[in-house]
Amino acid sequence: MITPYFLENFWGDKNNGFDVLYHNMKHGQISSKELSDFIRERATIEEAYSRSMTKLAKTASNCSQLGTFAPVWDVFKQSTEKLAACHMELVRKLQELIKEVQKYVEEQAKNHKKTKEEVASTLEAVQNIQSVSQALQKSKENYVNKTLEQERMRKEGATQRDLDKAGLKVKKATETYKSYVEKYANAKTEFEQRMTETAQKFQGIEEEHVLRMQEIIHSYCQSVEETHIQIGEVQEEFVKNMENTSVESLIQKLAESKGTGKERPGPIEFEECNVSIATEGANPEKGKPLPYQADGEIKTQIP
Amino acid sequence: MITPYFLENFWGDKNNGFDVLYHNMKHGQISSKELSDFIRERATIEEAYSRSMTKLAKTASNCSQLGTFAPVWDVFKQSTEKLAACHMELVRKLQELIKEVQKYVEEQAKNHKKTKEEVASTLEAVQNIQSVSQALQKSKENYVNKTLEQERMRKEGATQRDLDKAGLKVKKATETYKSYVEKYANAKTEFEQRMTETAQKFQGIEEEHVLRMQEIIHSYCQSVEETHIQIGEVQEEFVKNMENTSVESLIQKLAESKGTGKERPGPIEFEECNVSIATEGANPEKGKPLPYQADGEIKTQIP
Numbered sequence: 356m357i358t359p360y361f362l363e364n365f366w367g368d369k370n371n372g373f374d375v376l377y378h379n380m381k382h383g384q385i386s387s388k389e390l391s392d393f394i395r396e397r398a399t400i401e402e403a404y405s406r407s408m409t410k411l412a413k414t415a416s417n418c419s420q421l422g423t424f425a426p427v428w429d430v431f432k433q434s435t436e437k438l439a440a441c442h443m444e445l446v447r448k449l450q451e452l453i454k455e456v457q458k459y460v461e462e463q464a465k466n467h468k469k470t471k472e473e474v475a476s477t478l479e480a481v482q483n484i485q486s487v488s489q490a491l492q493k494s495k496e497n498y499v500n501k502t503l504e505q506e507r508m509r510k511e512g513a514t515q516r517d518l519d520k521a522g523l524k525v526k527k528a529t530e531t532y533k534s535y536v537e538k539y540a541n542a543k544t545e546f547e548q549r550m551t552e553t554a555q556k557f558q559g560i561e562e563e564h565v566l567r568m569q570e571i572i573h574s575y576c577q578s579v580e581e582t583h584i585q586i587g588e589v590q591e592e593f594v595k596n597m598e599n600t601s602v603e604s605l606i607q608k609l610a611e612s613k614g615t616g617k618e619r620p621g622p623i624e625f626e627e628c629n630v631s632i633a634t635e636g637a638n639p640e641k642g643k644p645l646p647y648q649a650d651g652e653i654k655t656q657i658p
Numbered sequence: 659m660i661t662p663y664f665l666e667n668f669w670g671d672k673n674n675g676f677d678v679l680y681h682n683m684k685h686g687q688i689s690s691k692e693l694s695d696f697i698r699e700r701a702t703i704e705e706a707y708s709r710s711m712t713k714l715a716k717t718a719s720n721c722s723q724l725g726t727f728a729p730v731w732d733v734f735k736q737s738t739e740k741l742a743a744c745h746m747e748l749v750r751k752l753q754e755l756i757k758e759v760q761k762y763v764e765e766q767a768k769n770h771k772k773t774k775e776e777v778a779s780t781l782e783a784v785q786n787i788q789s790v791s792q793a794l795q796k797s798k799e800n801y802v803n804k805t806l807e808q809e810r811m812r813k814e815g816a817t818q819r820d821l822d823k824a825g826l827k828v829k830k831a832t833e834t835y836k837s838y839v840e841k842y843a844n845a846k847t848e849f850e851q852r853m854t855e856t857a858q859k860f861q862g863i864e865e866e867h868v869l870r871m872q873e874i875i876h877s878y879c880q881s882v883e884e885t886h887i888q889i890g891e892v893q894e895e896f897v898k899n900m901e902n903t904s905v906e907s908l909i910q911k912l913a914e915s916k917g918t919g920k921e922r923p924g925p926i927e928f929e930e931c932n933v934s935i936a937t938e939g940a941n942p943e944k945g946k947p948l949p950y951q952a953d954g955e956i957k958t959q960i961p
Contacts, residue, residue, distance in 0.1 A: 357906045360913035367919020375916050382725025389721045393734065396717055400710040407703040414699055418692045422685025423864045424871055431696065484923065491926065502931040536928045543923050558909060561726045565905045568727055576897050583893060587886055594879050602868045603660045606861060610663035613678050616670020620787065620846050623794065625839045628805040 408439035711742035
């Protein structure tokens with residue numbers, strides 16, 4: 356149970372407590388719209404970040420497929436794609452949350468409309484005590500003036516007829532004054548009663564409002580935290596993949612994919628021409644390559 | 659000590675092992691430039707994210723300062739600003755790292771230039787074994803042709819003078835062939851020796867290159883991880899601040915800042931006009947307000 360702060364603090368001789376509390380309630384609608392806008396902007400930022408990460412992943416996949424380092428780009432690409440996905444997942448969650456906030460915004464507007472009707476009698480009581488107080492003040496002034504007027508006439512020796520007339524006026528002013536004293540007492544009772552109820556109602560509305568806002572923020576935090584954990588996992592996996600990509604494995608992979616062969620050039624010895632064999636077949640030596648033969652195409656050049 | 663993969667796998671009868679290894683080394687320059695570009699792009703993404711967060715913090719600080727929820731925006735603003743700062747700190751670290759990568763890129767280019775000079779004799783040995791192999795093949799063919807020509811002439815009963823002439827040609831062709839067999843043996847020895855050294859050198863260069871790249875990636879990961887931890891702390895602080903912002907404290911804060919007063923309207927009773935006092939002074943009742951007086955200005959209206 357929360358201290359009834361509103362019940363305690365919105366009286367005072369200026370009597371605009373009701374006005375302040377009513378407007379405070381209405382500000383709640385601005386707050387919930389602003390919270391919705393804030394989350395939407397965050398979602399937009401996360402979406403842009405995610406798209407940039409997807410582009411960065413493409414950069415990684417467009418990197419040279421040549422050289423010893425080439426296989427590492429695949430690790431970069433995969434990790435960056437996962438990072439993009441994490442942020443896109445956050446966008447999806449925030450968009451869901453925005454829908455919930457929108458629902459609350461509408462619900463809140465409806466509740467405020469209902470509340471406006473419910474506090475209409477309080478507003479009347481406020482306006483009533485304001486006008487009755489004013490009238491009471493005027494009737495009191497009139498009563499004092501009429502009484503002094505009668506006294507003045509008495510001292511100046513006015514006729515009995517004039518004195519009777521003035522007495523009648525005093526009697527009438529007294530009655531009016533007394534009736535306003537009575538009306539004020541009623542207006543005061545009514546006002547206090549209504550204000551007490553309404554101040555409590557307004558505090559209840561604010562409590563409910565702040566609670567709902569806190570729930571939304573809690574959801575927001577949860578989504579952000581989940582994403583943070585996922586990003587941490589992607590990063591951890593990246594580090595692990597990098598650790599598993601040893602220098603030796605990269606050297607080996609290159610040797611396997613680009614290797615030109617394991618055989619060194621063989622020895623070549625002088626072969627005497629055996630005329631009888633050579634003339635038997637159709638020059639069998641012709642076309643048989645040397646064990647090590649340069650075909651003239653592979654002329655190694657350093658660019 | 660890493661297995662000498664390059665020494666084992668870059669022979670083969672096509673003899674372009676040197677060429678492949680040399681180009682592989684040169685690809686290393688592309689890789690390091692690409693890594694630098696990748697980190698630069700990441701830094702650009704982080705910078706854009708940070709600037710968007712700064713903008714979002716401004717959105718939070720521009721949110722309504724009215725209503726019960728208003729103080730919460732300050733928590734949003736501070737947290738979002740800190741988030742922006744975390745990402746900007748990452749940008750700073752990545753920019754430092756890019757400078758280091760640039761240094762490596764330059765160093766690497768210099769080393770490759772030096773290596774090009776150092777392997778020049780290997781290139782020569784490659785080109786030599788290529789041309790000697792070709793010449794050997796040709797001289798062998800010539801020797802066979804000349805021998806068969808002499809045999810053909812003998813069978814066709816050529817003059818002694820012509821046979822002597824043909825014999826001289828065979829002798830010359832034999833000498834040339836033999837000399838190329840010898841030259842080939844030398845070229846082969848030279849080539850094997852040079853290629854053995856150079857393949858090892860190239861592997862050493864690749865090992866060094868991959869290690870440097872891994873160091874850079876390690877630095878990159880470290881910066882990303884540090885930022886991740888900082889972001890986690892900011893998020894945790896935000897959650898804690900939200901938890902500390904109780905509904906009661908917000909209600910109390912509003913009551914304190916917007917409260918209109920604690921005093922309820924007082925009772926007003928009928929006051930009889932005391933003529934003797936009233937006429938003594940100059941109408942002292944006039945101007946003295948009622949304990950509860952509506953001044954007509956505060957006319958509570960619901961908008």
